[in-house]
Amino acid sequence: MTAPATAPATATTAPLLVLRGVRKSYNLGQRNECEVLHGIDLTLERGAFCAVVGPSGSGKSTLLNIVGLLDRPTHGSLALMGQETTTLDDAGLTRLRGQRIGFVFQYHHLLGAFTALENVLMPLLGDAGFATRAMTEHAAELLDSVGLTPWRDQLADQLSGGQQQRVALARALAMSPALLLADEPTGNLDTVSADAVFALLRHVNKTQGTSVLFVTHNPELAARCDHTIEVVDGHLLPAGAR
Numbered sequence: 001m002t003a004p005a006t007a008p009a010t011a012t013t014a015p016l017l018v019l020r021g022v023r024k025s026y027n028l029g030q031r032n033e034c035e036v037l038h039g040i041d042l043t044l045e046r047g048a049f050c051a052v053v054g055p056s057g058s059g060k061s062t063l064l065n066i067v068g069l070l071d072r073p074t075h076g077s078l079a080l081m082g083q084e085t086t087t088l089d090d091a092g093l094t095r096l097r098g099q100r101i102g103f104v105f106q107y108h109h110l111l112g113a114f115t116a117l118e119n120v121l122m123p124l125l126g127d128a129g130f131a132t133r134a135m136t137e138h139a140a141e142l143l144d145s146v147g148l149t150p151w152r153d154q155l156a157d158q159l160s161g162g163q164q165q166r167v168a169l170a171r172a173l174a175m176s177p178a179l180l181l182a183d184e185p186t187g188n189l190d191t192v193s194a195d196a197v198f199a200l201l202r203h204v205n206k207t208q209g210t211s212v213l214f215v216t217h218n219p220e221l222a223a224r225c226d227h228t229i230e231v232v233d234g235h236l237l238p239a240g241a242r
């Protein structure tokens with residue numbers, strides 16, 4: 001038996017993300033359907049650091065929600081590390097999302113009455129519901145990596161916006177995701193804090209190989225990413241079309 005000339009893509013060699021013909025419609029009631037994404041083809045290689053830009057309402061968050069397995073496409077296919085996701089049931093999607101994907105949003109979504117450390121611990125607790133020493137040490141290391149050790153026991157509500165966003169980033173990294181989806185994570189921050197959060201995203205990408213999709217309206221930050229995807233009216237603009 002001879003080996004095939006080209007080995008088939010496996011879970012370890014396949015691109016991080018492959019979208020083919022992804023469409024998304026919302027049902028607005030009374031047989032009124034609105035298509036927001038009109039057939040997106042996108043391949044993202046592992047370790048990519050990619051900005052997602054485009055006018056307000058063009059479909060960036062809708063695309064990110066689909067890539068993050070928070071929402072399903074109406075048509076098309078989406079493979080994450082070689083695994084087709086559109087055939088998975090809700091439990092399968094949730095499991096895959098928890099294993100592979102971390103999220104940072106414009107609003108941090110921390111639990112304000114819990115400390116910075118407790119917020120980072122949350123995703124690590126799993127079904128056990130209690131923190132082991134190893135989990136606590138891991139959460140403390142993550143907080144340290146975003147420069148927040150002095151604030152680890154401070155309630156999330158009592159942190160600055162920039163500090164809260166850094167806790168949110170540490171929490172997103174708790175499960176060592178292959179893909180970090182950041183939807184305008186710097187949108188509410190002053191320039192200095194925005195720079196700090198961006199530098200941390202970059203650091204995670206460089207040191208851990210975590211792929212990053214970063215939605216931003218800030219052209220300066222977009223220019224500092226390795227690639228840019230531009231969404232206009234629910235279509236991806238071809239590279240170099242701007």
Ligand SMILES: Nc1ncnc2c1ncn2[C@@H]1O[C@H](COP(=O)(O)OP(=O)(O)OP(=O)(O)O)[C@@H](O)[C@H]1O
Binds near residue numbers: 034057060062063
């Ligand atoms: N759940 C929903 N039901 C109906 N329409 C929706 C829903 N979510 C988003 N849309 C519509 O989809 C379009 C794209 O929205 P989306 O949030 O993806 O845009 P965006 O590019 O992220 O915008 P922004 O930069 O302002 O955040 C908008 O016209 C919006 O009204």
